[in-house]
Structure formats: C-alpha cells, structure tokens
Amino acid sequence: MDLKKIVYNFSVSLLLLFPVAATAQPKVLDPEGRTPVDLVDPLIGTFSTTALSAGNTYPGVGRPFGMNTWSPQTGDNHDRGLYTYQSNFIYGFRQTRQASYWIGDYGQFSLMPVTAIQQFTQEKRKSWFSHKAETSTPYFYKTYLGDHHAHVAFTATERAAMFQVNFHPTDSAFIVVDAFDSSSYVSIIPGQNRITGYSTANQGGVTKSFRNYFVMEFSEPFLSTAVWDHDTLHNDRLEMNSRHAGAIVGFRNRNGQTIEVKVASSFISPEQALLNLQELGNKNFEQLKQESKHAWNKALQKIEVEGGTNEQLRIFYSCFYRMLVFPRKFYEIDASGSTIHYSPYTGKTEKGKLYADNGFWDTHRTQFPFLNLFFPEIVAEVLESMTLTYRQSGWLPEWFSPGHRDCMIGSHSSSIVADAFLKGIRGGDIKLLYEGVIKNTTQSGPLSSLGRLGADFYNSKGYIPYNVGINQNVSRTLEYAYNDFAIYQLAKALQKKAGETDLYLKRSRNYKNIFDSSTGLMRPRANDGGFIQPFDPFRWGEHFTEANSWQYSWFVPHDPIGLANLMGGNKAFLKKLDSVFTLPPVFDITYYKRGIIHLVREMQGVDMGQYAHLNEPMHHVAYLYNYSEPWKAQYWVREIMDRLYTDSPDGYPGEEDNGQMSAWYVFSALGFYPMNPVSNQYVFGSPLFKKTILRLGNGNVITVTAPANDHKNRFIKNVKVNGKSRKENWVGYETIAKGGAIHFDLTEHEDHKRGTSITDFPFSVSVSTVDKTDQ
Numbered sequence: 001m002d003l004k005k006i007v008y009n010f011s012v013s014l015l016l017l018f019p020v021a022a023t024a025q026p027k028v029l030d031p032e033g034r035t036p037v038d039l040v041d042p043l044i045g046t047f048s049t050t051a052l053s054a055g056n057t058y059p060g061v062g063r064p065f066g067m068n069t070w071s072p073q074t075g076d077n078h079d080r081g082l083y084t085y086q087s088n089f090i091y092g093f094r095q096t097r098q099a100s101y102w103i104g105d106y107g108q109f110s111l112m113p114v115t116a117i118q119q120f121t122q123e124k125r126k127s128w129f130s131h132k133a134e135t136s137t138p139y140f141y142k143t144y145l146g147d148h149h150a151h152v153a154f155t156a157t158e159r160a161a162m163f164q165v166n167f168h169p170t171d172s173a174f175i176v177v178d179a180f181d182s183s184s185y186v187s188i189i190p191g192q193n194r195i196t197g198y199s200t201a202n203q204g205g206v207t208k209s210f211r212n213y214f215v216m217e218f219s220e221p222f223l224s225t226a227v228w229d230h231d232t233l234h235n236d237r238l239e240m241n242s243r244h245a246g247a248i249v250g251f252r253n254r255n256g257q258t259i260e261v262k263v264a265s266s267f268i269s270p271e272q273a274l275l276n277l278q279e280l281g282n283k284n285f286e287q288l289k290q291e292s293k294h295a296w297n298k299a300l301q302k303i304e305v306e307g308g309t310n311e312q313l314r315i316f317y318s319c320f321y322r323m324l325v326f327p328r329k330f331y332e333i334d335a336s337g338s339t340i341h342y343s344p345y346t347g348k349t350e351k352g353k354l355y356a357d358n359g360f361w362d363t364h365r366t367q368f369p370f371l372n373l374f375f376p377e378i379v380a381e382v383l384e385s386m387t388l389t390y391r392q393s394g395w396l397p398e399w400f401s402p403g404h405r406d407c408m409i410g411s412h413s414s415s416i417v418a419d420a421f422l423k424g425i426r427g428g429d430i431k432l433l434y435e436g437v438i439k440n441t442t443q444s445g446p447l448s449s450l451g452r453l454g455a456d457f458y459n460s461k462g463y464i465p466y467n468v469g470i471n472q473n474v475s476r477t478l479e480y481a482y483n484d485f486a487i488y489q490l491a492k493a494l495q496k497k498a499g500e501t502d503l504y505l506k507r508s509r510n511y512k513n514i515f516d517s518s519t520g521l522m523r524p525r526a527n528d529g530g531f532i533q534p535f536d537p538f539r540w541g542e543h544f545t546e547a548n549s550w551q552y553s554w555f556v557p558h559d560p561i562g563l564a565n566l567m568g569g570n571k572a573f574l575k576k577l578d579s580v581f582t583l584p585p586v587f588d589i590t591y592y593k594r595g596i597i598h599l600v601r602e603m604q605g606v607d608m609g610q611y612a613h614l615n616e617p618m619h620h621v622a623y624l625y626n627y628s629e630p631w632k633a634q635y636w637v638r639e640i641m642d643r644l645y646t647d648s649p650d651g652y653p654g655e656e657d658n659g660q661m662s663a664w665y666v667f668s669a670l671g672f673y674p675m676n677p678v679s680n681q682y683v684f685g686s687p688l689f690k691k692t693i694l695r696l697g698n699g700n701v702i703t704v705t706a707p708a709n710d711h712k713n714r715f716i717k718n719v720k721v722n723g724k725s726r727k728e729n730w731v732g733y734e735t736i737a738k739g740g741a742i743h744f745d746l747t748e749h750e751d752h753k754r755g756t757s758i759t760d761f762p763f764s765v766s767v768s769t770v771d772k773t774d775q
Contacts, residue, residue: 026297027304029313036300037293039317042136045656047085047649048101052605053598053614055652055661056101057322058083059136063292064299064324065378066158067332068095068265072129072143073110076122077180080104085649089126090145092178093154093163095214095265099326099357099658103401104203107212109184111261112176113150113165120176120228120248138321139292155289158329159276160264164285166256173253174224175261177216181230181244188225188238188247193218195247196270205403207347212265213273219260224250260285267342267402268349272332299324302374302697303666307690307709314647316669316688319662323367324375326658327382330356330402344403345393355385356402358658360412361479362616366663368416369674372423373736376697379420380427386413386436387428395450396436406447409472409545410479411440418490419677423733434494437487441480441504452480457527463513466524466532466543474522475545475617477514478555484508485558485765489678508765511556515566520576522553538610541591546599547617548587550580550610555617557676560627561758562766574628580621581636583609602654606644613644614654619664620675626683626729626762630755631715633729637668637685638714670694671704671744672731679763680733684755686714687744700739712748716755719744729755730762 026035045055060069073079073094074087080101082094092110112125119125127147134143142153149168154161167173179186179199186197195218198211226233227240227247234240240247251259262280266272280288300320305313331341331353341354360368371379389397396413399405414437421430441459445451454464454473458480464473485508491501516523516531524532524543537549544552554577556563564573585604589596602614612618622640625633644653645665652661667673671687692704719726720743721735731742754760758767 026294027301029304029306035297036304036317036320037138037296039313040138040296040300040321041314041318041647042138042321043085043131043649044315044318044647044651045322045649046083048081049084049598051598052601053101053652053655054650055654055656056081057652057656058096058098059141060096060325061137061139061141061154061161061292062156062325063158063295065327065329066156067329068097068156068159068161069325070094070141070154070156070161071096072141077178085131088128090129090143091122091126092176093152095161095263097328097357097401099328099401100359100655103359103399103405103407106202106206106402107199107210107265107267108180108201109197109199109212109214109265110178110180111163111216111263112178113145113148113152113167114174114176114248115148115150115167115170115172117174117224117226117233117248117250119174120226120233120246121231122178125176137293138296140289153285155285155292157279157288157292159266159332160262160279162280162285162288163261163263165259165261167253167259169256170253171223173251173259174248175218175251175259177247179214179245183243184245185241186227186239186245186247188222188227188249190222190225190238193221195249196273197245197247198270203401203405205401205405206344209347210267210342210344212267213270214263214265215270215273215277217262217277218249220251220253220257222249223252266332267330268332268340272334275335276332296321296324302695303670304693304695305669305689305691307707308688311647312669312688315645315651316666318647318651319645319665322656322662323370323659323666326363327355327358329381330354330385343388343392345389350388350392352388353381353384354388354402355382356400358397358401359399359408360397360416361399361408361410362657362660363663364412364415364419364677365616365619365660366667366674367659369419369677370663370667372420372425374694374697376420376423376425379425383417383420383425383427383433385428386417387432390432390436395445396433396440398449404447404450406449408449409453409476411437411452411483412479413437414440414483414490415486415677418486418493421490422493422678422680423737430494434490437490441484441487452476458510459507461513461527462507462510463525465527467526471542472545474514474524474543474549475547475552475555478511478522478552481508481511482555482558484510486678505765508558509562511559512562512566515563517566519549520567520572521549523549536588538586539588539591540597540600541589545617546615547612548610550583551612551615551618554580554621554624557620558679558763559765560624561761561764564627565766570628577621577624577628578632579609580611581609585609599654606653608639608643612654613640613664616657616660619660620673623673623675623683623685626675626755627764628756629752630684630729630760631750631752633684634686634715635750637673638688641665641668641688642711671706671742672736676763681730681762682733682736683730683762684716684719686716686746696737696739698737700737702736702739702742704742704744706744706746708746709744713746715747715750717745717747717751718754727755728760728762
C-alpha cells in the first residue's frame with residue numbers, strides 16, 4: 001500500500017480523534033499568574049536511593065496517560081533509578097514507560113548529543129550537568145550538557161516527541177542513538193536524514209516477538225555515519241543487528257544552528273512507527289510545546305484550589321501530575337483511525353484499547369477511585385483493556401507492564417471492576433469481567449500475582465496457613481477478604497442469586513480467622529489451627545507483605561467495626577489505634593537476608609511510631625478514627641500531609657507507586673477519602689485549602705470550602721452538605737456526583753463529641769449489609 005496515502009489517511013484520523021487544542025486561556029491560580037501546570041515540579045521525589053526512597057520518580061515529559069514518556073537518564077542503562085537528583089551526569093535522553101523502580105523499563109532507547117565520534121559508549125558519552133541550567137515541566141524539558149557544549153530541549157505528544165539540540169559552533173557535532181542491550185537493531189538512511197531500528201529490552205511479561213520499533217528524522221543532513229556494536233565502532237556500515245546495537249551520526253554545525261529530531265515508536269511495526277510520527281504534523285517545536293502545556297492544564301484544571309501556601313500548591317499539583325501518568329495507553333491508531341495494539345499475551349496485533357503499566361495492589365485504594373470521579377472515560381477504556389487481557393491471556397491483570405508481571409499479592413482487579421461498575425462506569429464486557437473476577441477466587445494462576453495463591457486453603461479453612469509453603473499468608477488472607485467484599489458488592493449490583501452473593505459476604509469476614517485475641521493483632525496461623533510460636537508483631541516480611549503485624553492488622557477497610565469488636569470494643573480499638581502512632585519504631589528484619597530494607601528506614605525516620613505511610617496497606621489507617629474519635633483522623637491526616645510530603649526532591653515518604661502515594665495526598669487535601677472504595681462512601685478528614693472547585697468527569701461541579709482553614713484550624717466543628725448540617729463522618733458518592741457544595745467549619749479545638757455515635761460512623765459489614773446512602 002502507498003505509504004504517502006497511509007500517512008494522509010492517518011493524519012485525517014488524528015484530526016478526527018484528537019482535534020487541535022482549543023485556544024481558551026488556562027485558569028490563573030495565584031497573583032504570580034501561574035496556571036496549574038506551572039505549579040508542577042517533576043523533580044519532586046527524584047532524590048532517591050536503594051537505601052531510602054523519596055518517591056523513586058523521574059522527570060517525565062509526555063501527555064496525560066500517553067503511551068511514551070521521555071526523561072533524562074542519569075545512570076547507565078542498567079541503573080533502574082533512571083533519574084536521581086543527586087547524580088552529576090546525564091547518559092542520554094530516553095523514551096521510557098518505567099512504572100516502578102522494581103518493575104523496570106521495557107522497549108527503551110535513547111539519544112545523546114556528543115562532540116566526538118568515539119564518544120558512543122555509555123561512559124564516554126555521559127556529560128556533566130547542573131540543576132541550575134535545567135528546566136523540568138510535564139510538557140517540556142531542557143538542560144545544558146557541559147562536557148559537550150550543547151543545549152538539549154524536548155517536548156512530546158502521546159506517541160512521538162521533538163528534540164532541539166544546539167551545539168556551540170563546531171565541525172564535530174554528533175548524536176548517538178542507543179537501542180539498548182537486549183537484542184536490538186539500527187539502520188541509518190542518509191538520503192532521508194533518518195534512523196530506524198528497534199529495541200527488545202524488557203523485564204518480562206511479553207512474548208518473544210516483542211519489539212519497540214522507532215524512527216528518527218533529523219532536520220540537518222548527515223556529515224558522517226557509523227553504527228556500533230557494544231563497544232566497537234563500524235564506520236563502513238549503515239545497519240547493525242546485535243545484542244547491543246546503536247548508531248552515531250555527525251553534522252556540520254559551524255553556525256551553531258538548531259538540529260531538530262522528530263522521533264516516534266510503535267510496538268506493532270516500523271510502518272506504524274512512521275504513522276505515529278505524524279502526531280507531530282507540521283507543527284514547530286513551540287507549537288508542540290504549547291499544545292502539550294494546554295493538554296496538561298486541561299487535565300489539571302479539573303481541580304482548582306485557593307487559600308494554600310506556595311508549598312502546598314506545588315505539592316498538590318505535582319501529585320496531581322503524577323496521577324495522570326499511569327496507567328498508560330498501550331494502543332495505537334492505524335491508517336483508518338482504528339485502535340490496535342501489540343498484545344504482550346498473544347504476540348500478535350489485536351484490535352482494541354489496551355493499557356499498560358499499573359499495579360492494582362497499589363492503585364485500587366485511592367488512584368482508581370480518583371479516576372472514577374474525574375476521568376471516568378479513562379477508566380472505561382481500562383475496563384475494555386481488562387476485558388481484552390482476559391480474552392487474550394485467560395486472566396485479569398493485576399500488575400501489568402506491559403503484560404502480566406509476578407509482583408505483589410491479592411486479586412484487586414475485583415476492586416477495580418466493582419468500584420467502577422458501582423459508580424456507573426461502563427466499559428469492556430461486564431459478563432467476562434465478572435467471570436474473570438470469580439475465576440480468580442477459585443485457583444492460583446501461572447504467576448503468583450494472578451488468581452489467588454493459596455485459594456484452596458483460603459476457601460476451605462477461611463485463611464491461608466503459614467506452614468504450607470505460602471509466604472505473605474496473613475496479608476493474602478486479609479486482602480482476599482476485602483476482595484471478597486468487593487465481589488459481594490459487584491454481585492449484588494449485577495443481581496446475582498442470593499447464594500452467590502452470600503458466599504462472598506461470608507468470605508469477606510475471613511479476616512476474623514487470623515485475629516489473635518491474646519495480642520489484639522493479626523497473627524500467622526498453622527494448618528492445624530494453632531497460632532505461630534513465638535510471635536513478634538514487629539517482625540517484617542515472611543507472613544506480611546513489606547510490613548509487620550502492627551501495620552497489616554488494620555487492613556479490614558470494609559469492616560472496621562467488626563475489627564473493633566474483635567479487639568474488645570470501641571475503647572480497646574481506639575487504644576490500639578493510638579498505639580500505632582506512639583509505639584517506638586522498632587523492627588525485626590531477620591527475614592531479610594540482605595539486611596535492613598528501605599521501607600523500614602522510611603518508617604523509622606519520620607517519628608510516627610509504627611505508622612508506615614511509605615507502604616499502601618496503611619493509607620487508610622488514620623481515617624479509621626472515624627469509627628471512634630474522628631477529631632484524631634483530622635489531626636493525623638493533617639500531620640501526614642504537612643510532615644511527610646514536601647515540594648523538594650525528597651518530597652515523598654516512600655515509593656510513588658503509579659500515582660497512589662500522590663492520590664492519597666490529593667484526596668486528603670480535598671477533605672474526604674475513599675477508605676473503602678466499593679462502599680460508595682468517602683470519609684472525612686481535614687481539607688487543606690480554603691476553597692476547592694472540583695470539575696467532575698460527569699460534567700458536574702462541587703465546591704469545597706473551609707474559610708477558617710490554616711495550620712492550627714484543622715478540626716471539624718460542623719460540616720454542611722448543600723447547606724444542610726451533617727453529623728455523619730462520611731458523604732456518599734451519590735451526593736458528590738450530583739455536584740453542589742460541602743462547607744467545613746474548622747477550628748483549632750478538637751471536638752470530642754461530634755461524630756462519636758455509631759450512627760455517625762461510615763459503612764461497616766458488621767453493622768449492616770445494606771448500603772448507607774445519602775438521604
């Protein structure tokens with residue numbers, strides 16, 4: 001087929017699917033004239049090490065939920081840190097999809113300006129850079145490479161990018177392309193000023209046919225060309241297919257002119273990569289940069305905040321930005337305008353919208369509940385993606401990057417599906433999704449992250465024993481119980497038979513089977529029913545996922561009152577909950593053979609006792625006070641926001657996992673939080689700003705006001721929802737979704753009476769199996 005015709009048809013399709021951005025001016029948020037994206041600092045969270053995570057983020061440039069992101073790379077190709085603030089060198093500028101330091105990257109390749117043809121290897125091409133000459137935004141990045149006397153800037157669309165490289169006047173200007181060392185290919189086409197190739201770099205979860213095809217088009221003709229293989233240069237060749245292939249092209253740059261590089265990639269074919277390059281159209285660099293800025297402002301303007309400090313504004317919108325990076329669109333648009341994707345499950349090109357790069361263990365808690373409110377169209381596509389994944393692999397995704405990865409526990413796809421369905425979001429095939437959800441409950445999958453490891457024990461005994469060769473048994477039991485409650489809610493909504501719904505309601509109470517009344521904590525239990533001896537509740541790992549018993553014993557978000565009853569009633573529950581924040585941060589790490597892990601250090605250093613905000617299973621713990629003394633929820637939520645999040649490069653209290661750590665902050669700053677996502681309730685905390693305008697995905701608007709709000713005035717005296725005082729410690733989804741107003745009357749004095757009656761508490765299975773809804 002004629003490629004020019006394909007490109008034309010594709011360009012028309014792009015105009016239909018992605019019309020040119022409107023010219024409406026973005027909302028100005030402060031006297032300095034800053035728009036939401038101007039308040040975002042992608043360098044927050046980049047000051048991380050393997051010993052102590054401050055976010056493990058990198059300054060990505062792209063579009064919201066875009067297939068690709070571009071980032072400077074401050075380590076060699078095997079450094080998963082990608083970008084660390086304390087580093088002094090840049091090794092290249094990399095197309096990346098890395099969703100986690102521990103998950104790694106895939107399909108990555110990079111380019112790097114240098115001043116000598118011999119500087120193609122990683123160590124020779126790296127250059128000193130300074131943050132003083134660096135600009136980082138979600139839509140644009142630039143820096144100065146001191147050792148190569150070159151300015152580099154880039155901006156991006158969803159699947160393509162444009163670079164500008166400015167060398168000082170020289171006859172020795174080169175750009176290196178690195179296709180990485182996992183079997184790669186490059187081809188130089190001098191007559192077209194083009195380099196093509198592919199990278200097969202991956203960390204798993206793909207078929208043998210996996211390739212990321214790339215194309216680069218240069219604005220200047222090549223003065224010289226060479227390809228390379230590992231550390232050997234080949235001046236007499238134009239292509240290289242090897243374990244580690246790359247290219248280097250030279251330019252005559254006597255006048256210091258700008259070299260522009262247009263680059264795109266595809267997981268489908270070289271031809272599709274060329275089609276994806278058409279996202280750039282005929283626009284110049286500044287036009288693309290402004291379109292990208294507009295795209296980010298359009299997304300970030302869904303929430304408008306007033307009455308906070310400069311630091312709070314920067315943290316808020318930087319967190320909001322992080323929430324819009326993942327999950328990634330993994331689909332592409334063919335010449336006819338249809339959506340297609342490479343399937344990491346079948347190895348073939350398939351129809352439909354596939355997504356990648358997300359771990360539901362993290363994001364089912366707060367990130368997806370946020371997307372349900374503000375970006376339901378994205379969630380609908382994720383549901384379609386989940387359906388495609390189930391059809392193509394036989395399993396629902398749990399941690400996919402881009403395909404199934406053996407990471408984390410639980411079967412939280414049930415929460416993702418149920419939460420979305422209960423909120424009225426429709427996407428994919430709900431019959432198949434429900435089938436996949438139920439399948440997960442019956443068996444283990446081909447990876448420990450698929451299905452339910454220990455399902456036979458859990459279903460027959462009501463818990464997973466610690467002595468049957470299954471680690472993280474306590475955590476699995478607790479998380480499966482929550483998942484079963486999600487299934488119960490979904491089954492009811494789908495009007496399944498009572499016997500089916502009752503089964504999952506019953507199993508949702510399985511958390512009780514591992515509660516030890518002698519310690520008041522969750523404790524590993526043997527196959528014969530006896531509890532483990534000896535038992536150290538401060539011991540991390542083995543029976544618990546990246547935590548200890550003091551931290552995981554609270555993971556019963558669907559039944560806090562039932563948990564309180566096990567602990568001896570409300571007073572005992574409150575005393576135990578207080579202890580989380582007042583105990584010394586002691587620990588036992590004998591399970592970890594390599595010594596203390598970064599998660600322990602991150603808990604130890606923040607002076608909050610055994611509270612470990614660094615890890616997601618505790619994200620709801622401060623909100624549990626809404627079942628006893630809600631003023632303490634207001635106190636601790638503010639303490640966590642104020643003390644554990646900053647606007648500096650070490651601004652996160654742990655891993656920023658696919659937007660989940662950010663989502664906790666953003667939701668908490670609004671003043672309400674989805675402690676149990678599938679209850680359709682949000683529990684109150686303490687809003688961070690004097691006024692917040694929320695533009696929901698359904699088109700409705702809700703305004704949250706707290707005019708007396710400041711550092712001291714964090715305690716709720718009264719809440720009015722649409723002008724009516726509300727004594728309950730929660731507000732329903734139905735109310736939020738309709739729009740309106742929530743007014744918080746805040747004071748510096750704790751109210752020890754408000755919200756302390758059981759009738760004021762949020763939903764809990766042990767009190768009622770009937771959903772509480774707003775009247």
